[in-house]
Amino acid sequence: MDAYLAAIAIIALIYMLLSLGLTLQYGLTGLINFGHVGFFAIGAYTSALLSLQGLPLALTIPAAAVTAGLAAWPIGLISLRLRDDYFAIVTLGFSETVRLVITSEKWLTNGVQGIPGIPRLFETISVGIGAQLAVMGLILAVTLAAIYAMRRIVASPFGRVIEAIRDNEEALQALGKDPAGFKIQVLILGSALAGIAGAFYAHYITYIVPDQFIPLVTFYVWMAIIIGGVGRVSGAIVGTGLLMLFLEGSRFLRDIVPGVSEVEMASLRIGVVGLLLVLFTIYRPQGLMGDFTKR
Amino acid sequence: MKTTRREFLGSVAAGAALVAAPSIVRAQGADAIRIGALCPVTGVGGPYGSGMQKMIVAAAEAVNAAGGAGGRKIEIVAEDTQTNPQAAVLAAKKLIEVNKVQAILGTWSSGVSLAVIPLTNDAGIPLMHCSGAPALSVPPANAKGLGFRFQATNDRFGRAFAEICEKEGFKRPATMAFNNASGIGNTEGFTKAWKAKGGEVVESVVYEPNQASYRSELMKVLAANPDVIVTGSYIADTTIILREWFQTGQPVKWIIPGWAANPQLVEALGAEVTEGIISVDSVSNEGAEAFKAYDAAYQKAMGQAGTNNVYAAMTWDMMTVLALAIEAAGTSDMAAVVAKLREVGNPDGKQVSSFAEGKEALKAGKINYEGASSVLDFDQHGDVTPDFGAYFIEGGKLNRRYVVKI
Secondary structure (H helix, E strand, O other), X not given: OHHHHHHHHHHHHHHHHHHHHHHHHHHHOOOOOOOHHHHHHHHHHHHHHHHHOOOOHHHHHHHHHHXXXXXXXXXXXXXXXXXXXXXXXHHHHHHHHHHHHHHHOHHHHOHHHXXXXXXXXXXXXXXXXXXXXXXXXXXXHHHHHHHHHHHHHHHOHHHHHHHHHHHOHHHHHHOOOOHHHHHHHHHHHHHHHHHHHHHHHHHHHOOEOXXXXXXXXXXXXXXXXXXXXXXXXXXXHHHHHHHHHHHHHHHHHHHHOOOOOHXXXXXXXXXXXXXXXXXXXHHXXXXXXXXXXXX | OOOOXXXXXXXXXXXXXXXXXXXXXXXXXXXXXXXXXXXXOOOOOHHHHHHHHHHHHXXXXXXXXXXXXXXXXXXXXXXXXXXXXXXXXXHHHHHHHXXXXXXXEEEOOHHHHHHHHHHHHHHOOOEEEOXXXXXXXXXXXXXXXXXXXXXXXXXXXXXXXXXXXXHOOOXXXXXXXXXXXXXXXXXXXXXXXXXXXXXXXXXXXXXXXXXXXXXXXXXXXXXXXXXXXXXXXXXXXXXXXXXXXXXXXXXXXXXXXXXXXXXXXXXXXXXXHHOOOEEEEEOOOOOOHHHHHXXXXXXXXXXXXXXXXXXXXXXXXXXXHHHHHHHHHOOXXXXXXXXXXXXXXXXXXXXXXXXXXXXXXXXXXXXXXXXXXXXXXXXXXXXXXXXXXXXEEEOOEEEEEEEEOO
């Protein structure tokens, strides 16, 4: 049981890193990024490929963050020209492009066969609960650092500028601030977080294949921050926790609720997630931890 | 809003506790051997997964009816892979850590099996799967020899395609592959085997999944003027490709894997379009006694003939052969059981076709289980080599003309 809980916690923490990145981009700055999984994939493949070349993970994980951050640079330039839904389409296209490139460039990524045998974190600790806890501890530390950094950002002048971009870009320009640089920085930061998440994912699952980086991942992250509360760091944390609890908890529900078959449960699970989202948008559009100071 | 945030979070926590608590107090079925059924109930594998899972349960019931394996009952704990590696990893973790299963049976797509096998290796328990990817035979995936494959590898499928191509006298084959491990594995296996026979492939195209039209890919293939097109495809894309091909009017034959060229395809396209298509599938061991038992169980559970789901026959065999190995080992210690798997499945023993029969025969000496899905002889990689059937679609019906042995 412990190791299973640790496994869920690890996946939840990885998703939490993703939601934190998206909170920075959408929640605070208002950039609708539907291509989050693209940066996740870039991080995963970067770290996996470098580590298979024999580089230590202490180098490959930062490299994943840098690569994913750099990949966000051109997207950032596009974001200067496109707003809202147009930008959303471009980012969705970007993540699909990333997936297709990974699929096609077999010499590098082994295409649809995927990359097996990616080194684990803490390989020296023999497999078991100890190694799991070590991995969990490391990801937890990184997530806490990210949360701390996010809170500092929100409280800083930088944070007030990006929130102003979200609320009224024209007014901000009238005040003499240039939104362009801020948007690019925010995209790079959020994507670097996604890249780190991707690296942890690759080293945890130890096998990656393009099928794992479908837009559904992006939308799970969106669900998490919508339920938790857009634009709040605590919202990203609570939302991700709730989503994982729900997706994994439903497994146990089936063990105790009689008469629900596996097929029905799977449909039920998706149905209830959908219902939750509808109810949240109707009754609690700010999410659980939403910001009630505005209205 | 009447509910405050604090109240809501409180009720969520209470709900979570409610969900978690029973798993702690739930009785751990003192004597039963727990086996995990991890099938693709939803997702791409959905059409097969439900039947696969039910056949694991049915085979376990047959084992229990015969008094259990090694003196203990079998208890099945089922999970859904969602045909998705990440969901499968968490499900496998749950089966291993929470339910303490002694083996995991029934993973289907190669991506899922490759993601799950590191976990079963770590736990030291066998993984029995129906995936085609060659990587599953060898290290690192199968470094401990705990992976057992009940399906033909994609490579073997390709070899069967080449045999049929030769037998039918085709000279200018072209290939079309769905861009995933299985699709490409099929056509690459074919190309390798065909070139070994001294033939040449006039064109080969790999296409992306989930498109509304495959016209440009199709035109590229047809431009090379092939006399047969060999595909590694699934049913959705095959339906579109064949419809678009029929509209072009260019005469060409098709060799398509059985999971794509099946009665549903004929239903979708009609008899005229599908006339003469050669559907190739690993054949279940249909003459065998084991197949009859499986067929009866499948009809009872699913209301269809057992021939509709070759994978369900494989999962039936997984449970049966595993139970026989447990019986032979006399313990549920998996290291000992795995060592016995080849002994009860491979030749040099009395041929048996059910668990009850095998249990009796084991008292006298060695046995050789002849399965419902194949004769079930594992090679050194834990792979089986089933026979392949060439089914010709004639007047909307799939007729098996001959069986290919490779």
